[in-house]
Amino acid sequence: xxxxxxxxxxxxxxxxxxxxxxxxxxxxxxxxxxxxxxxxxxxxxxxxxxxxxxxxxxxxxxxxxxxxxxxxxxxxxxxxxxxxxxxxxxxxxxxxxxxxxxxxxxxxxxxxxxxxxxxxxxxxxxxxxxxxxxxxxxxxxxxxxxxxxxxxxxxxxxxxxxxxxxxxxxxxxxxxxxxxxxxxxxxxxxxxxxxxxxxxxxxxxxxxxxxxxxxxxxxxxxxxxxxxxxxxxxxxxxxxxxxxxxxxxxxxxxxxxxxxxxxxxxxxxxxxxxxxxxxxxxxxxxxxxxxxxxxxxxxxxxxxxxxxxxxxxxxxxxxxxxxxxxxxxxxxxxxxxxxxxxxxxxxxxxxxxxxxxxxxxxxxxxxxxxxxxxxxxxxxxxxxxxxxxxxxxxxxxxxxxxxxxxxxxxxxxxxxxxxxxxxxxxxxxxxxxxxxxxxxxxxxxxxxxxxxxxxxxxxxxxxxxxxxxxxxxxxxxxxxxxxxxxxxxxxxxxxxxxxxxxxxxxxxxxxxxxxxxxxxxxxxxxxxxxxxxxxxxxxxxxxxxxxxxxxxxx
Numbered sequence: 001x002x003x004x005x006x007x008x009x010x011x012x013x014x015x016x017x018x019x020x021x022x023x024x025x026x027x028x029x030x031x032x033x034x035x036x037x038x039x040x041x042x043x044x045x046x047x048x049x050x051x052x053x054x055x056x057x058x059x060x061x062x063x064x065x066x067x068x069x070x071x072x073x074x075x076x077x078x079x080x081x082x083x084x085x086x087x088x089x090x091x092x093x094x095x096x097x098x099x100x101x102x103x104x105x106x107x108x109x110x111x112x113x114x115x116x117x118x119x120x121x122x123x124x125x126x127x128x129x130x131x132x133x134x135x136x137x138x139x140x141x142x143x144x145x146x147x148x149x150x151x152x153x154x155x156x157x158x159x160x161x162x163x164x165x166x167x168x169x170x171x172x173x174x175x176x177x178x179x180x181x182x183x184x185x186x187x188x189x190x191x192x193x194x195x196x197x198x199x200x201x202x203x204x205x206x207x208x209x210x211x212x213x214x215x216x217x218x219x220x221x222x223x224x225x226x227x228x229x230x231x232x233x234x235x236x237x238x239x240x241x242x243x244x245x246x247x248x249x250x251x252x253x254x255x256x257x258x259x260x261x262x263x264x265x266x267x268x269x270x271x272x273x274x275x276x277x278x279x280x281x282x283x284x285x286x287x288x289x290x291x292x293x294x295x296x297x298x299x300x301x302x303x304x305x306x307x308x309x310x311x312x313x314x315x316x317x318x319x320x321x322x323x324x325x326x327x328x329x330x331x332x333x334x335x336x337x338x339x340x341x342x343x344x345x346x347x348x349x350x351x352x353x354x355x356x357x358x359x360x361x362x363x364x365x366x367x368x369x370x371x372x373x374x375x376x377x378x379x380x381x382x383x384x385x386x387x388x389x390x391x392x393x394x395x396x397x398x399x400x401x402x403x404x405x406x407x408x409x410x411x412x413x414x415x416x417x418x419x420x421x422x423x424x425x426x427x428x429x430x431x432x433x434x435x436x437x438x439x440x441x442x443x444x445x446x447x448x449x450x451x452x453x454x455x456x457x458x459x460x461x462x463x464x465x466x467x468x469x470x471x472x473x474x475x476x477x478x479x480x481x482x483x484x485x486x487x488x489x490x491x492x493x494x495x496x497x498x499x500x501x502x503x504x505x506x507x508x509x510x511x512x513x514x515x516x517x518x519x520x521x522x523x524x525x526x527x528x529x530x531x532x533x534x535x536x537x538x539x540x541x542x543x544x545x546x547x548x549x550x551x552x553x554x
Contacts, residue, residue, distance in 0.1 A: 038062075071336055071353040073322050079330040083150070089238065091181040091204040095150040096157065096174050098123065102142045103409050110412070113181070114516040117174040123161065125513055126416030130169055131160035153178040165420045183207035186521035187214035189222050191535045196224035199521060200245075203237030203294035208244025215248060215277055226282040226538040228531065229298075232312060236293025239270070239321060239340070246301045247272035251279055254305065254343075257297050259321050261338030266321070268338075282544055283308030284534040287389060292316035296348055297340065300387045304343040306377040309537060309547045310389040312530050317350025317364075317386035344373035346383035377549060390547045391537065393529050401494040402501050404452035405445075411502075414441050415509035425510065428519035429526070433507040441506060442495050456487045 042062075046053050063076045077085050087093045097116025098109050107129045112119040129137060132148045149157060155176050162169045184207070186199045196218035198211060211229075218224045236242075243256045250256075254272040261267065285308055287299045296315045302308045321338040341347050351362045365384035372380050382388065398406075405411050418437070425431050453461075464480055467473040473480070495502070504527050511523040525531055537543050 071320065073318075073320055073334070074336050075334045077324075077332040077334060082330065082332065085324075085332065085334075088202075089204060091183060091202065091207075093150055093179050094153045094155075094176050095179050096121075096176060097179045098149075100129065100142050100145060100149075103412075105138070107137050107140065107142060107145045108409075111512065111517065113179070114518070116179055117177055119516070121172050121174050123159075123172065124163070124416075124419070126164060126413070126419070128162040129159055130162055131158075133158050134160075151176050164416060182210060184210040184214050186518055187218060188522070189218065189224060190228065190525060190531070191539070193222065194225040195535060195538055196222065196227045197230065197525075197531075198227065199230040200295075201234055203234070203241045205238065205241070207237070208241045208248075211245050212248055212277060219278070224281075226284070228284045228286065228534045228538070229308075230286045230531075231291045231295040231299060232286050232288045232530070233290035234292070234295040235290065235316075236295050236318065239294060239297065242294035242297040243270045243272070244274075245298050247274050248277045249279060249281075249283060249302065249307050250276060250305055252276065256301055256343070258341045259338040260341065261321075263337070266323075266338040279307075282538050282541075284538055285310050286530045286534065287312045287315045287387060288395070288530075289313055289316055289386075291387075292318040293320075296387050297342060300342040300346075300348060303381060303387065303390070304346075304373075304375050306375050306379065306548050309391065309544060310387065311391045311533050311537070312389050312393055313395060314388050314392075315348070315386040317348055317384075319347040319349030344375055344381055346371070346373040346381065348383060348386050350385050379549070391533060393533055396501075399494070399498045399501055400452045400454045400489070401450075401491065401498055402505060404450045405502065406505060408448075408450050410445065410448055410450055411505050411509050414444055414506065415513055417444070418510050419513040425514055428511045428515045428522040431507065431511055431523065433503045433510070438499065438503055438506070441502075445495075450491070452489070454487070454489045457484070457489065460484050460487060 042055075042059070046055055046058070060076070060078065067074045067076060083093065096118045097113040098118035099111040099113075100107055101110045108125075109118065109123055109127045109129065110125055112123050112125065129145065131137060132145065135148075137145055151157065153176050156173055157176060158171060158173045160169050160171050181202075183200055183202050183204050184198055185201045186197070188197055189195060190197045196215070198214050198218075200207065200211060215227065218227070239257070239259075246256045247254075250272055252272050252275050255269060256272055257270045259266055259268045259270075283302065285299050285302050287295065287310055291299060291312075292315065296318065299310055299315060303310050319339050319341075320336045321340050322334050323337045325333045325335060327333050339347050339349060350364050352365065353362055356362055367385070370382040370384045372382055375381055460480070460483060464473065464484075467476060467480070508520055508523050511519045515522070537547060
């Protein structure tokens with residue numbers, strides 16, 4: 001046994017012995033006893049297992065499996081991952097300011113951030129990164145390359161780039177900067193110019209101030225009369241920032257959210273501590289199934305306090321609060337410590353992790369068991385399944401051909417080709433993909449591989465396999481083959497049938513080549529069902545007031 005291994009076992013033994021004083025309590029005796037069992041097992045496994053083990057990897061596997069049995073949000077964060085976790089909470093890192101992706105065997109830049117090193121150095125979406133500081137990227141995944149591109153602000157990194165339309169690869173040396181990805185990814189005016197719009201993509205540090213700054217600017221410079229706050233696909237983040245954002249729209253002293261945990265230290269009440277920016281302006285909040293945690297606190301509070309209307313789809317349903325706790329060797333434990341309750345008294349947690357099914361799965365709270373609560377004006381709202389919008393919009397499922405074109409980077413690649421042959425386009429709001437460009441795209445696709453299986457084809461194949469297992473297939477073979485032939489897709493006809501959907505994707509990708517993330521957002525407004533519904537509701541006082549005063553139903 002190596003000296004290092006002996007020392008690590010001693011350290012574990014000492015940590016176990018530190019629990020000895022707990023033996024007066026049955027609970028802590030169980031903790032001490034099981035730690036002793038685990039230490040013994042870990043020692044024996046590493047000493048006697050037939051093949052060489054990796055103690056660190058083995059321990060992490062055990063920790064991850066243990067935490068997975070609790071809920072998806074209780075995680076072990078080793079020292080090596082602390083920087084990634086810090087980025088999630090602050091939105092800051094040292095790097096070049098660009099999104100990358102693995103495309104086949106290549107690493108490509110997909111989105112350079114405006115006014116950051118990659119964009120300022122002239123790098124474009126579609127550029128292939130061949131080397132980083134002279135090291136080839138063959139076999140590397142996007143995570144490996146991302147870590148190589150990140151580093152201390154002020155340090156340099158040398159990239160070898162291949163670009164469509166250039167004969168040879170070329171080098172660019174970039175000076176890393178502190179990259180701060182704004183939580184407010186876009187703000188501006190919509191409709192006739194009287195409606196403000198703010199898109200919040202995360203709840204990182206100081207995002208409440210970002211929203212406030214954007215809101216104040218829209219009020220003072222554009223004299224907006226109403227506001228759309230977009231929380232779609234926002235996975236949440238810091239609870240205190242959710243409180244700060246609600247505080248912008250409700251009076252000082254308003255109770256925003258309560259937390260309740262096993263330990264009394266987590267029983268807290270969070271109130272609006274500051275003077276609001278505006279408590280009267282009509283407000284529409286956009287949510288969908290990707291709106292979670294802090295997003296649901298904001299949306300749920302706006303609904304419970306009858307401060308605005310919610311438009312979109314049912315939110316994710318995460319009513320749990322996490323706290324990070326420091327542990328040994330600069331690691332962290334992110335642990336669920338409490339549930340949160342919004343002003344009506346409801347908790348919108350959709351899954352009950354404490355009562356798993358026999359197979360280990362976690363079930364949703366059924367609609368029949370949801371408890372009704374009342375908003376400030378007496379509307380009925382429900383707990384246990386996310387936040388239900390006041391006006392529900394339908395989600396169009398992407399067609400199989402559109403999914404294939406996107407996943408195989410064909411929409412992306414054509415946008416790159418288009419950018420190489422068109423120096424300028426109309427502004428992001430005005431640009432429209434015309435028939436000539438779409439037909440050019442269809443011709444460009446002729447020698448590209450983008451085959452796919454439609455949903456109906458998959459159902460037919462599944463039914464066929466089931467009938468084979470049931471030994472019924474031979475009797476219905478002719479009917480199966482006829483139906484399969486009738487429902488088989490044709491790429492040519494699908495490109496016509498789904499032209500609108502594909503055109504929107506292509507148009508948005510082309511716009512991003514010229515106007516970056518801001519351009520994407522402005523272009524999306526042209527086709528956004530929730531935005532259009534919000535504009536209609538905010539323009540119609542009767543509709544807006546009806547939505548706020550009408551009882552909310554499941």
